[in-house]
Amino acid sequence: MITILTRQAGQQGQGRRFDTNDAVDFVVVGSGPAGGSVARELTRLGHNVVLLEQGKSLTQADFQHDELATIFNNQYCNIPPDHIQTWRKSPRDKAETRHYLIYAATVGGSSFHYAANYWRFRPGDFNEFSRKGGVRGAAMADWPITYDDLEPYYSAVEWAIGVSGQGGADPNEGRRSRQYPMPPLDVTGPGVLLEVAAKKMGWRALPAPMAIASRPYNGRQGCHNCGFCWYFPCEWGAKSGTNFTMVPEAVASGRCELRSECKVRKVETDDRGRVTGVVYFDKDRREIRQRARAVFVCANGAETPRLLFMSSSNRFPNGLANSSGMVGRHLMFNGNTGAGAEFEHEVNGWKGAPVTRIVLDTYDLHDKGHYGGGGFDFRYPFPPMLSALNTPPDTPQWGSGFKQTIQRLHSRAAQCWGHTTSLPVATNAVDLDPQAKDSWGLPAIRVTYKEHEADLRLYKYMFDRSIELLKAAGATRTWGQAPGDDPGAGVHLLGTCRMGNDRRTSVVNASHQSHDVPNLFIVDGSSFVTSGRGQPTLTIQALAFRAADLASQKAKRGELG
Amino acid sequence: MHMSDSYSRREFVAAVGSLGAVWLLADASQRGEAVAHAAHQVTQAQPTLTVLTREQAAEVEAFASRIFPTDDTSGAREAGVVYFIDRGLSTWAKGQVPAFNEGLTKLRRDVGAKFRGQTRLSALTPEQQDEVLKSIERTPFFGQMRFATIAGMFSLPSYGGNRDFAGWKLIGHTEAMEFRAPFGWYDDPANRRTLLGGDA
Numbered sequence: 001m002i003t004i005l006t007r008q009a010g011q012q013g014q015g016r017r018f019d020t021n022d023a024v025d026f027v028v029v030g031s032g033p034a035g036g037s038v039a040r041e042l043t044r045l046g047h048n049v050v051l052l053e054q055g056k057s058l059t060q061a062d063f064q065h066d067e068l069a070t071i072f073n074n075q076y077c078n079i080p081p082d083h084i085q086t087w088r089k090s091p092r093d094k095a096e097t098r099h100y101l102i103y104a105a106t107v108g109g110s111s112f113h114y115a116a117n118y119w120r121f122r123p124g125d126f127n128e129f130s131r132k133g134g135v136r137g138a139a140m141a142d143w144p145i146t147y148d149d150l151e152p153y154y155s156a157v158e159w160a161i162g163v164s165g166q167g168g169a170d171p172n173e174g175r176r177s178r179q180y181p182m183p184p185l186d187v188t189g190p191g192v193l194l195e196v197a198a199k200k201m202g203w204r205a206l207p208a209p210m211a212i213a214s215r216p217y218n219g220r221q222g223c224h225n226c227g228f229c230w231y232f233p234c235e236w237g238a239k240s241g242t243n244f245t246m247v248p249e250a251v252a253s254g255r256c257e258l259r260s261e262c263k264v265r266k267v268e269t270d271d272r273g274r275v276t277g278v279v280y281f282d283k284d285r286r287e288i289r290q291r292a293r294a295v296f297v298c299a300n301g302a303e304t305p306r307l308l309f310m311s312s313s314n315r316f317p318n319g320l321a322n323s324s325g326m327v328g329r330h331l332m333f334n335g336n337t338g339a340g341a342e343f344e345h346e347v348n349g350w351k352g353a354p355v356t357r358i359v360l361d362t363y364d365l366h367d368k369g370h371y372g373g374g375g376f377d378f379r380y381p382f383p384p385m386l387s388a389l390n391t392p393p394d395t396p397q398w399g400s401g402f403k404q405t406i407q408r409l410h411s412r413a414a415q416c417w418g419h420t421t422s423l424p425v426a427t428n429a430v431d432l433d434p435q436a437k438d439s440w441g442l443p444a445i446r447v448t449y450k451e452h453e454a455d456l457r458l459y460k461y462m463f464d465r466s467i468e469l470l471k472a473a474g475a476t477r478t479w480g481q482a483p484g485d486d487p488g489a490g491v492h493l494l495g496t497c498r499m500g501n502d503r504r505t506s507v508v509n510a511s512h513q514s515h516d517v518p519n520l521f522i523v524d525g526s527s528f529v530t531s532g533r534g535q536p537t538l539t540i541q542a543l544a545f546r547a548a549d550l551a552s553q554k555a556k557r558g559e560l561g
Numbered sequence: 562m563h564m565s566d567s568y569s570r571r572e573f574v575a576a577v578g579s580l581g582a583v584w585l586l587a588d589a590s591q592r593g594e595a596v597a598h599a600a601h602q603v604t605q606a607q608p609t610l611t612v613l614t615r616e617q618a619a620e621v622e623a624f625a626s627r628i629f630p631t632d633d634t635s636g637a638r639e640a641g642v643v644y645f646i647d648r649g650l651s652t653w654a655k656g657q658v659p660a661f662n663e664g665l666t667k668l669r670r671d672v673g674a675k676f677r678g679q680t681r682l683s684a685l686t687p688e689q690q691d692e693v694l695k696s697i698e699r700t701p702f703f704g705q706m707r708f709a710t711i712a713g714m715f716s717l718p719s720y721g722g723n724r725d726f727a728g729w730k731l732i733g734h735t736e737a738m739e740f741r742a743p744f745g746w747y748d749d750p751a752n753r754r755t756l757l758g759g760d761a
Contacts, residue, residue, distance in 0.1 A: 345746030384715035
C-alpha cells in the first residue's frame with residue numbers, strides 16, 4: 001500500500017504556498033510553452049494555480065558553453081536512467097528499448113533550449129483538409145478553430161514573451177493585429193547566403209520571426225550573439241522561453257506556486273467523473289495529492305497522453321478523456337531535412353542567432369503533387385564538436401587531412417534545413433509499454449512510428465531544393481542525403497490529443513476541454529489536428545493563451561463543477 | 562539527439578549516432594565530480610593519470626595523436642586528450658572501463674597482425690601507426706576513440722582536455738560571450754550589397 005502524504009504548505013516550491021488539501025482553482029501539469037503560459041494567463045485573470053514541473057528550476061548561473069553536457073549528454077532532457085522509452089515501427093512489432101522522443105525536462109520545457117523559430121500558422125493551415133482533400137493512410141481533418149480565432153492570441157504571445165520580427169514582410173501571412181514588439185535580429189552569414197540563394201531562385205528571403213529579444217525587453221537582456229543558442233539554455237536570458245518570461249511572471253503574481261522536480265502520476269476523478277486533483281512524486285519521491293477544482297494537462301505530446309493513460313479508472317478504463325480512443329494517436333514530428341555546403345569565404349554561422357532568414361515559397365506544394373509543404377533556413381549553429389562530426393563523408397575522417405577540413409569548414413560551412421508537414425497517421429502513436437518502467441516505477445512511453453510515404457516524397461523534394469539553394473548561394477561543395485524512413489528521433493511532439501467538434505474523433509473540444517470530463521483541459525502540441533510546416537511552438541503557446549482565457553471564463557461562470 | 566527546432570535533427574542523429582558517440586555519454590549528473598577532479602589537477606604542475614596506466618596512456622595518446630596529429634598546428638597531444646579520456650573513465654564514464662580495456666587489448670593484437678613481434682602502437686613510427694589505424698577504421702573501438710578524441714579536443718577545459726582551448730584555437734572558435742556583426746565575410750554590409758545589388 002502506498003501512503004499518500006499531505007504536503008504541508010511551505011515545504012518546497014516557489015511563490016505563494018498552497019496547502020495540498022485546499023482545492024486550488026487550477027493545477028497545471030508542465031511548465032513549458034503551454035503550461036507556463038497557461039499558469040501566467042490564469043493568474044493574470046485572477047485564479048490560484050499550482051504549477052507542477054517534473055524537471056528542475058534552473059537559472060542563468062547554471063548555464064555554460066558546455067557542448068559535451070548540453071548536446072551530447074543531453075543533460076537538460078528526458079534522459080535515462082530516469083526516463084525510459086520503447087519503440088516499434090508498427091503495431092504488429094514488439095517494442096524494443098530505444099530513446100526516441102527528446103524533450104527538455106526543466107522549468108520552461110522545450111522553450112528552455114529551443115532555436116526559437118516562431119512562425120505563425122497561415123490561415124489555410126487550419127482547413128487544409130476541406131481545401132485540398134485528404135490523403136490515403138492519413139486522418140486529415142480541419143481544426144475546430146480558424147486563424148482569426150487564434151490571431152489575438154498570436155499577437156498577445158508575441159508581446160508577452162518578446163518576439164523579434166518584421167510583420168508584413170511575408171505577403172502571404174495571415175492578418176496581423178499588431179506589429180512585432182522588436183525588430184529582427186542581426187542578419188548572420190547563413191542569413192545573407194539564403195538571401196543570395198533566394199534571389200537567384202526567384203524566391204523571397206524573409207526576416208525570421210524569432211523568440212529571442214533583439215534588444216532589451218521587459219527587464220531582460222537583448223541577444224549578445226554568443227552563438228551557444230540552438231539546443232542551449234540562454235546564458236544572457238535573451239531567449240524568450242517560459243523559464244525567463246511566463247513562469248517568473250506567474251510566480252510573481254502572488255497567485256501561483258511553482259513546484260519543480262514533481263512528477264505527476266495520475267489525474268484523479270470522483271464518482272461523478274469530475275477531476276478532483278492530481279497525485280505526484282515530489283523531489284524526494286514521496287507521493288503527494290494536490291486537490292484542485294480543475295486541471296490543465298500541458299505535459300507535451302508524449303507525456304500528456306501517457307498521463308491520461310496512467311489515469312485510467314473503472315469509470316475511464318481506456319484512459320482518462322479517451323472515450324474516442326484517440327488519445328495517443330496521430331503522432332506527428334514535422335519533417336526535417338538537412339544538407340551541408342562549403343563556401344569560399346568565412347560564414348561563421350556559429351556566431352549570432354541560429355536562424356535569421358527563412359524562405360517560405362514552398363509553403364504549399366499541392367500543385368507539385370505533394371501534400372502540404374514546408375520552408376527553409378540556412379544555419380550553422382554548431383559548436384566545435386558538432387562541427388567536427390558534420391564534415392563531408394568523402395573527406396578524410398582522421399589525420400592531418402581531417403584537421404585541415406575542420407579548420408576550413410568550421411568557419412566556411414553552412415547547412416540548409418528544410419521543415420515540413422507531417423501527416424496524421426492513426427497508428428503512429430504514444431501509449432504505455434506493457435512491461436518497461438521508468439525510475440519512478442511508472443509505465444514507460446511506447447512509441448509506434450512509421451513515416452507516411454507521401455511525407456517521404458515531400459522530404460526528398462525539400463532535400464533536393466536544399467541542394468539547389470546551397471548551390472545558388474555559391475557553394476563550392478554540397479553534401480548530405482534525403483531522410484530515410486526512420487527519423488531517428490522526434491522532437492516536435494504533435495497531434496496525440498487532437499482538438500475537434502466531434503467527440504467520437506477527437507479528445508478535446510474547441511476550448512481544449514475534454515469531451516468526457518468538463519473540468520479537465522488539455523493544451524500543448526498534442527492538441528494539433530495537423531502539423532503546419534515545421535515550427536509549432538508559437539502556435540502551441542497561442543493555443544495555451546486562448547485555452548486559459550476560455551477556461552477562466554467558464555470557471556467564472558461556474559461551468560466547471 | 563535530437564530536437565526541433567531543437568535537437569533532434571536528423572543530421573544530428575546521423576552525426577552522433579554513427580560515430581560511437583555512446584562512449585563517454587554516460588551520467589551527466591557526475592559532471593560536477595569530473596570538473597572538481599580536473600580543477601584539482603590544474604593546481605598541480607603536471608596533470609596526473611587516475612585510471613590509465615602509463616603504458617595504456619601511451620597507447621591512447623599515440624592513437625589520439627593520429628586522429629589529430631601534431632603538424633604545423635596543435636594536435637591531441639598538446640590539447641591533453643589523454644587526460645580528458647582518463648578523467649572520463651574515472652568519473653562520468655566509469656562504467657565503460659572494462660570495454661575500454663578490452664579495446665586496448667585487442668589493439669595489441671591488431672598491432673601484431675600488421676607488424677610481427679610488435680604489441681605497442683606507441684612504439685611504431687607515425688606511418689606504421691597510420692597503417693594499423695587504417696586496418697581497424699571501421700571497428701566500433703576506432704569510432705569510440707575517434708569520438709573521444711574529438712570530445713577531448715573540443716569540450717570545455719574543465720573536463721581535462723582542450724588545454725588552454727587549444728582545440729578551439731585550432732579551428733578559430735573563441736570562448737567569447739558576445740559577438741558583434743558583421744560575423745563573417747558575407748554579412749559584411751559592403752559584401753552583402755555587392756552580392757545582392759539593390760536588394761540589400
